[in-house]
Amino acid sequence: MAxxxxxKPEVGHDxxxxxxxxxxxxxxxxxxxxxxxxxDATLVMALNKQTKTFTVATIGTVPLRATLSxxxxxxxxxxxxxxxxxxxxxxxxxxxxxxxxxxxLSLKGFAPLVVPVxxxxxxxxxxxxxxxxxFMGQLGRNGNSHARWNxxxxxxxxxxxxGGAAMISSLVGVLLMIIIxxxxxxxxxxxxxGYNKLPLNSSVLP
Amino acid sequence: MAxxxxxKPEVGHDxxxxxxxxxxxxxxxxxxxxxxxxxDATLVMALNKQTKTFTVATIGTVPLRATLSxxxxxxxxxxxxxxxxxxxxxxxxxxxxxxxxxxxLSLKGFAPLVVPVxxxxxxxxxxxxxxxxxFMGQLGRNGNSHARWNxxxxxxxxxxxxGGAAMISSLVGVLLMIIIxxxxxxxxxxxxxGYNKLPLNSSVLP
Numbered sequence: 105m106a107x108x109x110x111x112k113p114e115v116g117h118d119x120x121x122x123x124x125x126x127x128x129x130x131x132x133x134x135x136x137x138x139x140x141x142x143x144d145a146t147l148v149m150a151l152n153k154q155t156k157t158f159t160v161a162t163i164g165t166v167p168l169r170a171t172l173s174x175x176x177x178x179x180x181x182x183x184x185x186x187x188x189x190x191x192x193x194x195x196x197x198x199x200x201x202x203x204x205x206x207x208x209l210s211l212k213g214f215a216p217l218v219v220p221v222x223x224x225x226x227x228x229x230x231x232x233x234x235x236x237x238x239f240m241g242q243l244g245r246n247g248n249s250h251a252r253w254n255x256x257x258x259x260x261x262x263x264x265x266x267g268g269a270a271m272i273s274s275l276v277g278v279l280l281m282i283i284i285x286x287x288x289x290x291x292x293x294x295x296x297x298g299y300n301k302l303p304l305n306s307s308v309l310p
Numbered sequence: 311m312a313x314x315x316x317x318k319p320e321v322g323h324d325x326x327x328x329x330x331x332x333x334x335x336x337x338x339x340x341x342x343x344x345x346x347x348x349x350d351a352t353l354v355m356a357l358n359k360q361t362k363t364f365t366v367a368t369i370g371t372v373p374l375r376a377t378l379s380x381x382x383x384x385x386x387x388x389x390x391x392x393x394x395x396x397x398x399x400x401x402x403x404x405x406x407x408x409x410x411x412x413x414x415l416s417l418k419g420f421a422p423l424v425v426p427v428x429x430x431x432x433x434x435x436x437x438x439x440x441x442x443x444x445f446m447g448q449l450g451r452n453g454n455s456h457a458r459w460n461x462x463x464x465x466x467x468x469x470x471x472x473g474g475a476a477m478i479s480s481l482v483g484v485l486l487m488i489i490i491x492x493x494x495x496x497x498x499x500x501x502x503x504g505y506n507k508l509p510l511n512s513s514v515l516p
Binding site: 139171174178179180181183216225226231233234236238241243244250251252253254256278282285288292 | 364380381384385386390405421423426427430432433434435438439440441442444445446448449454456457458459461462484488491492495496498499506
């Protein structure tokens with residue numbers, strides 16, 4: 105197959121189509137993992153709710169109780185976290201669809217550029233969501249004595265633990281998306297440079 | 311020049327060197343702006359401090375006063391904001407140095423790949439820092455009644471305003487860095503594809 109390509113350079117790759125297919129597969133696996141992690145982060149955070157009954161006072165021997173709920177909707181950073189991760193999960197699903205349908209669709213060189221740029225935008229959004237949630241979670245866990253904001257994780261422990269799990273999912277998801285985007289950038293160059301046997305020194309300096 | 315290049319394709323660009331130089335200049339200008347914005351965000355946040363004296367009680371006619379300071383170091387999200395923006399400012403400065411020294415250094419095709427990947431990582435970090443700071447600032451401004459965290463911006467208004475200005479600088483900086491990285495990605499493809507007159511349909515699908 106490789107020698108066939110060498111005779112007809114218009115058809116496609118002439119170098120290492122096996123390597124290209126292998127990288128393709130690795131990217132698809134990473135993409136599936138990133139999709140699952142961001143979906144997991146979305147669902148765990150969106151379904152995170154803890155209701156607890158506290159004894160606020162005792163009148164004689166009758167305890168006076170109050171029921172409080174901790175929900176993700178109460179914290180704007182967690183709402184952004186859910187939106188950002190849901191968006192990233194949808195993005196990863198769509199990009200998987202593009203990758204699998206790619207050979208059938210005539211994309212005319214549009215996808216190799218649009219996919220990493222969309223990845224980049226999604227990395228920025230999910231990174232923002234995860235980071236905001238992490239610092240809000242840290243505030244919930246430790247409080248801030250300077251601002252007189254008391255910790256709440258001593259009262260809503262399982263709420264905080266589930267939130268923390270969602271944040272870890274999201275952070276690993278961001279890391280995978282950064283790797284996917286970086287590999288995409290390297291592949292664009294390697295594909296065109298390798299295909300045409302360009303010397304490696306180049307004047308493309310962004 | 312353009313026709314000369316056509317005869318000797320090994321030398322360099324054969325297509326639109328003027329366009330390439332123009333895009334180069336635009337990227338450099340955007341890079342300088344991104345550097346200034348992230349530097350501004352770093353300095354404004356790092357120097358942000360407000361000291362205020364409150365009357366906490368009155369004994370007879372003698373007021374009892376307490377002096378409180380609001381500093382960025384008191385909030386972990388703001389510390390991360392300063393580190394992230396300082397890092398991005400340094401990155402942009404180094405990338406400017408690479409861009410200006412690029413023609414003299416023999417970078418052997420390394421820079422065109424490393425620069426957008428480093429840009430990507432920095433976009434993720436600054437986006438995280440800016441987003442965490444924005445949500446912490448929103449908490450300071452509005453408080454959170456569910457967690458019983460009171461707003462503090464009514465007491466430290468100029469501290470909050472300066473912090474907000476730093477956040478706007480940082481957010482515009484991230485936006486510019488996303489544009490720079492996206493343009494870099496498109497340029498890698500256009501450079502190699504244009505140089506070798508490749509047909510636009512390709513099978514590089516990340």
